[in-house]
Amino acid sequence: MPKIQVNGIDLFYDIKGEGESLLLIAGFLCDHTYWSLLMPSLVKNYQVIRFDNRGIGRTSAPDHPYSILQMARDAAALLDYLDIKKVHLVGHSMGGQIAQEFALTYPEKVQSLILLSTLARGDSLFNSVIATWGLLPGILDLKLYQQVIFPWIFTDEFYSTPGMIEMIINMAINYPFPATKHGLYHQSQAIIASDTKDRLHHLNFPTLLLVGKQDILTPIKFSEQLAQGIPHAELVVLEGGHGFLIESPEAVASAMLKFLNA
Template structure:
């Protein structure tokens, strides 16, 4: 599987499908496969590029501080190395933070922006959760770690299906590219340091902000702040799903993404 050496790390990426490029950036404790349930719908119309962020999966996990801006720079360098000049850009949770920074630093590379279950800056409760999630891997095995974080990710309805939760826990336990405690710690601190609040007004590409109605980790208020701050943003609240709606409601998420993309100006120009 392909890797490129950028910014001092070996960065893993995957490309499938044909058409306009669509880059997908996953969040904390997730690799490129987190988008897998959306892929059958997306690759029918787009060339879909996925990557493993610094600190997780098959990408290097250096033991030094990370930042959201740094991970955006990693992503921009990937696009340059693989010869893709401009993309539709989607990010989930931390991936949405990275996508915002990429759109701000390199507006010429971004045709449109899709922010899923994301935020401009965390509040006190969110920051406390993420700080704890960054510290726990040094003290818990992967099974216990999953049991701590999953209630924040999935809805009551999803949790009522024990075999689904068991499957997700087993996937994490048997994941062949085990995360390092320091990689997760540095990702968590990057999330805590992210803040685009005062710069949202400088994002001028067409933007879709989407959140699950039952998201208790990055609640609707976070997405409302993004949609209100970004000049050309549309807010969509899905009735089904919480923070993990890429797994709980993949068809609905993919449908909303494709609807947004198909309605963009054909030349991909900014609506500004």
């Protein structure tokens, strides 16, 4: 799978399928593989582009401050390299923050916008949690780190499925491209610093907002704030928590495709 040199980093990307272009942007601690369970549904009708944000996966993790705008510029540089003029833009969590900044900076590249489990601006609780997540990799081993953050990501129903959490933790521990401590720290600081609240009215695209009913990290109130600020936004609440791309991939893919097909 290929890499390109953009904005001082080596950026890893993956393209599958044919049709209109769909750019998927993952969140904190997640690389392009976080979308894997949705891919069979999406690639049937779309050219799906995924990549690893700076600081994660097979993309470079420079040890200096990142910003959400900088990561949006990385995504735009990838599209320029691929000579893709316009995309349906999709972002989950931190990826949703990147997608907002991308759409505000490069509106000519955006055909529609899908924001999943994300926010315009963090409140004190959210920012405290994210700041802690950025610091803990320097203190905890990877297994314990996952055990600390997963209760914020997955629902009780998911935890109640025998062996499910253990399987996810083992997959993370054995993943051949582990995140760096400094990469996660710089991503966390970028999340906290991001604020699009007063610019949401500039997002003049067909927009779908998806959030899990049981999401305690980016609760429904964050998506409601986005819906109030974005002129053409539709808010859909699904079952599940922040990790509904893993818990309920069929429901998420179905909602996305219904919006895109319309």
